[in-house]
Amino acid sequence: MSTAAVTDKRPGSLSGARLPxxxxxxxxxxxxxxxxxxxxxxxxxxxxxxxxxxxxxxxxxxxxxxxxxxxxxxxxxxxxxxxxxxxxxxxxxxxxxxxxxxxxxGVKVLDVHFLTHSMGIVADTETGGGIYHAIVGSLEQVGLATLMGAPIGVLTAVYLVEYGRGRLAQAVTFFVDVMTGIPSIVAGLFILSLMLILELDPFGFAGSLALAILMMPVVVRSTEEMLKLVPNELREASLALGVPKWRTILKVVLPTSLGGITTGVMLAIARIAGETAPVLLLVFGNPFINTNPFDGAQASLPLYIYQQYAAGGDAAYDRAWAASLTLIAFVMILNLVARGIARWKAPR
Structure with a gap:
């Protein structure tokens, strides 16, 4: 029997019964x-x-x-x-x-008046008031924390990936791992202990310091992973042309991973934006508008939500839910911006 004859003898069906x-x-x-x-x-x-x-x-x-x-x-x-x-x-x-x-x-009281007015002299049990003072406080505290935490986190990641060797790099990696899992209340207590030593009253920048401590390990870890994704061939090609290592990092490595680094920073901002415990300890809350984070107590959205819900009453509950919706919208916008930047700066 020829090979062709054997090959042509195929079963009529290779599969059994199938569900629709x-x-x-x-x-x-x-x-x-x-x-x-x-x-x-x-x-x-x-x-x-x-x-x-x-x-x-x-x-x-x-x-x-x-x-x-x-x-x-x-x-x-x-x-x-x-x-x-x-x-x-x-x-x-x-x-x-x-x-x-x-x-x-949250939509019950969420309107332009709610977003552009503070609590002021409005009691927690009364209707009215708004979250403008809390929005200002959150933006300033989170912004200052980002200005402190993001550069330190990115530079630490650059050191670990590009220069880190020996015991110092191992120690930095260990402490970053420890800080990643640190409870937010511990960071607040650390800054509070410094404030007690220096005899300082609650103020917005103190909350920013605690938020920066919580932000740094997240930025370090995300940036470190992004830098590791940059092909070594790009580094070697730059070094082969006689470019110094620091310039290679600045002109080749960081621009290539800029989208991922920005995404990690945005996600870290979204993470600290909802922290309540450090702000409760260090910022203390303020029903009036305070645009100076270095002088006097300030409000923030997470702290406002906590205080309103703790006050009780239908009016306070409605304000708490409206502030929660605003905070969720803020975090969602940050995530959308992070995704947009990641796509825009993605290597092609």
């Missing part, structure tokens, strides 16, 4: 319906319990139906995919719920 593409949706709908029935029959009042039951039924149903039609091997693959989808939904549902609650409750 809409089967996962059908299994999910059936799981939800059964979970609702079980929840109502068992008297379970929490929708979270219904969702967990539906997730378990979805995974079990996917395995059982797929194993019967396509076999156990394919069933295991579909179960793994189902678990990924369930984990995704478990992560997204609380986030969506948080955003929905914040938006629905």
């Amino acid at each position: 593409k809409w089967s996962p949706w059908a299994i999910a709908a059936g799981s939800v319906a059964v979970a609702v029935g079980i929840g109502l029959g068992a008297g379970l009042g929490s929708k979270v319990q219904w969702g967990l039951i539906a997730a378990i039924l979805f995974v079990l149903g996917t395995y059982g139906i797929t194993a019967r039609v396509e076999g156990r091997r394919q069933a295991k693959d579909r179960v793994a995919t189902s678990l990924v989808w369930v984990a995704f939904l478990l992560a997204v549902v609380p986030l969506v719920s948080l955003v929905w609650t914040t938006v629905s409750r």
Whole structure:
């Protein structure tokens, strides 16, 4: 028998029975319906319990139906995919719920007047007032912290990647790792101890110092990873032309990784913008507008939210939710700017 004759003898079908593409949706709908029935029959009042039951039924149903039609091997693959989808939904549902609650409750008093006025002489139990003083305080405190923390973090990362050798680099890396996990209250207590020694009253710049401490390790880690992504061939080509190393870093390495570095700085700013504990200890809060961060107590958005919610009352709760929505919008804008800069400065 010739080789061609053997080659032509192929099986009619290389695949067995397959479930239709809409089967996962059908299994999910059936799981939800059964979970609702079980929840109502068992008297379970929490929708979270219904969702967990539906997730378990979805995974079990996917395995059982797929194993019967396509076999156990394919069933295991579909179960793994189902678990990924369930984990995704478990992560997204609380986030969506948080955003929905914040938006629905925050829009009640969020208007131009709320954004352009301070609390002033308005009591926490009264309606009216605004967050202008808190916005000014947050922008100044976070801005000063960025001016201090971002350059130090970037220069530290440059040292670790380009020059760091020996015990000094190991010590710097160790302390950066320790600072990455430091609680924000510890940074606030550190600055507070210095203020007590120097007998200083609360002021905005003290909060900026604590925020800068929290910001630096984030900037160091993100910048370090971005610098490591720069190909060594670019460095070697520059050095082969006789360019000094410091100039190679300044003209080749940093411009190549500028998009990633900027993104890391923006994310670090978004992280410190929501810190409350250091500001509560060091800035103290102020219902009036104070544009001087070096003299007197200041307000900030996280501290304003805490104080309003702690005051109680419908008017204070509405202001707290509106300020929360403003803070979320601020962080979202920073993330969008970071993504835009990363795409704009991405190497081509």
